[in-house]
Amino acid sequence: MAKRVTIAEVAHRVGVTPATVSMALSGNTRISAATRAKVEQAAAELGYVPSSAGRALRRQQAGAVALIVPNTSDHTFGHLYFMHVLTGLAKVAARHGSQVIVSTSDGATGTAYERVLQSRSADGVIVTSAAVDDPNMTALIASGLPAVLIGNSRDTAAISVGIDDVTASETITRHLIDVHGCRHLLHVTGTLDHQAGIDRLEGFRRAVRAAGVESAVVEGDLSEPSGAAAVQHLPTPVDGIVSANDDMAVGALRVLLARGVAVPDQVRIVGFDDFGLSRLTTPMISTVTVPAEEMARVATETLFAVINGTHRSPAHTELPVRYTYRRSCGC
Amino acid sequence: MAKRVTIAEVAHRVGVTPATVSMALSGNTRISAATRAKVEQAAAELGYVPSSAGRALRRQQAGAVALIVPNTSDHTFGHLYFMHVLTGLAKVAARHGSQVIVSTSDGATGTAYERVLQSRSADGVIVTSAAVDDPNMTALIASGLPAVLIGNSRDTAAISVGIDDVTASETITRHLIDVHGCRHLLHVTGTLDHQAGIDRLEGFRRAVRAAGVESAVVEGDLSEPSGAAAVQHLPTPVDGIVSANDDMAVGALRVLLARGVAVPDQVRIVGFDDFGLSRLTTPMISTVTVPAEEMARVATETLFAVINGTHRSPAHTELPVRYTYRRSCGC
C-alpha cells in the first residue's frame, strides 16, 4: 500500500506552513513566485495529490456529480442509451474537474439519489428515464437539490433537457405517408407511463389524423420481444410500422422477415433512438436519431450552472433530432 | 437548496453528544436501547444522512470504488462491454455499501486511476482492457494500491479475473473444422497489443495446426469496419471465418452478404463476446459468450477483499465461457 502524501509533508519539506502550500498550489497571488516554485517542485517530487475528503469537507462540496440509473435499464436499449449519456456526462464533468458517480436506484433503497445528495457524495444529479409522476422524482425536484432531468417532464419546476418527441414522431410518420405512400399504419408504443411514450404516440396520432390514413396502435414495453409480439397478430393489414424505439423495430422486423414479408417492399418500418442497433439489421432501420450524448452534455453543463448558482430558474432545453432514413422505410 | 442535517443537530435534539449519536446509529452496544431508539427517531425525523466527506476523512477510506474506462472505448463494443462490467460492479458495490465512480482515463491526464487512488476518492479500482505492457498499468500494480484487472495479464503481481481466451478460440475454431468441415479458415484478429487478441490468435493457430487445415490471418482492430475490410480482398478461398470479436464478425458478414456469398452455406462465421450484437444480425452470429458481468462481479468481490486486507497474494481467477452456436456457423 503506497503511503498517501499530505499537505503537511509538502509543507515540512519546503519549510512553510500547510496554508502556504495550499495557497501556492491554488495559484494564490499572495504567495511569491519563488515560494510557489519550491512548493510545486516538492509536491511533484512527493507525488502529492490533495485528499478529496479533506477538500470536500472543507469546501463543502463533493467535487462529484452523479448519474442516477433506474433499475429498469437491464436490456440493450438501456445499455446503449446509458453509455451515450455517461459518455456525454463524463466529458463535461472532466472539464469541470468533477468526478462521476453512477448510482443505481435499486428498488429497495428507493430514493438512491436523495441519499447521494444528502450524504453530499455528489453536488448534483442527472436523472433520466423517470416515469411520469414518479413520486421520487417530484420529491427530488421539490427538494430544490441540484438536479437536471434528461427527457421531458410535466413538472414545471424541473430543469430538463430533451427533444420534441411529438414533432419527431409526427414527422417520421408523415415520411411514411407522404414519401412512401403508406395508408395502413401501425404504431408500437413505448411505455405509456413515460412522457416519451406518450408523446411519440401523440405525434403518430396527429400524423395519421391529418393525412386521414388508417391506423392501429399496439402497446409495447420498449423491449425487442414486445416489438415481435406486436406484429404476431396484426389486427389489420399494415403497410407501415412506426415503432417507439429501435429495439421493438428490430423485433418486428425479425418476425416479418421470418414470415416471408418483404421489408420495405410490403411493409415499411421506422424506429426511434439510433443508439447503435438500427445499423446492424438487414435491412438497416430508418429511425429518429436522438442525440443522447449531446443531451447529456447540455444537461451536465446546466447542472454545473445550477450548482454554481449561475442558473436558477427552471427551464427546458430542447435539442433538435435528425431523421436517419435507411433501407427499412424504402429510402 | 435543502439544508443538510449534521450529527450535531441530531445530538442537540435528543440532548446527547454527537459521539453518542454516532455510536447509537452504528449499533454500538455501549449505547442503551432507549437512547438508541430516541436517536434513531430523531435522525429519521430530521432526515439525517451522514456526510460522506466527514466520514471518509475520519475513517480514512472513501467508501467508493472506481471503474477505469480507457478512452479507446468509443465504439459499440465498448459501450456494451462496459455496461455489462458496470452492471456487475454496481451490484457488488451496492452490497458493500460503496459508491461507484467511473473514471475516464483521457489521454491528457494519463494516469487517471492513480489520481483517483491518491486523492482517496476511491478505495480501489477495477481496470479493464489495458494494453500489454501498458506502463501505467505496471506502475499501478507495482504501487500496491488496491486494483483488480479484468482480463489476463502477464504481470505476475497482478490480481486479475479473466477467461481462457486460448482455449476458447481453439474450441470454437475446432467447431468449424470438426462439426462443419471447414478446411480454409480465416482469422480476423483483435488488437495484438492486448492479451486477448494475442491469445485468441494463438488458439486459432493451435486448432488449424492440429487439424492440418489451410489458414490465413488478417489483423483487425475490433471495429466493424475492420472486419469488413478483412474480407474485402480475401487472400485465398475461405469457407470459415473466426473473428476475434462480434463487431468484426458483423462487418465481415455484411460484406459477404452484400457480395451475394451465402452465410453459412458458403462461408461460416463465428465471433467472440456475445454482448448483444450477435443476436441482431441475420443470420445470428455464433460466438463465444464471454461472461463480462460475472467477471466484473468476481473482480469487484476480489477488490473488496483486497481493500479489507482479506485477500493479499496475487491471483488469477478464470471463469468458464459458453459457446453459443447460432445460425452463422451452420448450426
Added chain:
DNA sequence: CTGAAAGCGCTTACAG
C-alpha cells in the same frame, strides 16, 4: 460505564 477531546486533511477568515 460515560463524557468529551482529539484529529483525519484541507482552506480561508482572522489576528498580528
Added chain:
DNA sequence: CTGAAAGCGCTTACAG
C-alpha cells in the same frame, strides 16, 4: 503583508 488558528463532520481512543 504573513503566520497560524479555526473549523468543515465525523468516529474512536482516551480521560475520568
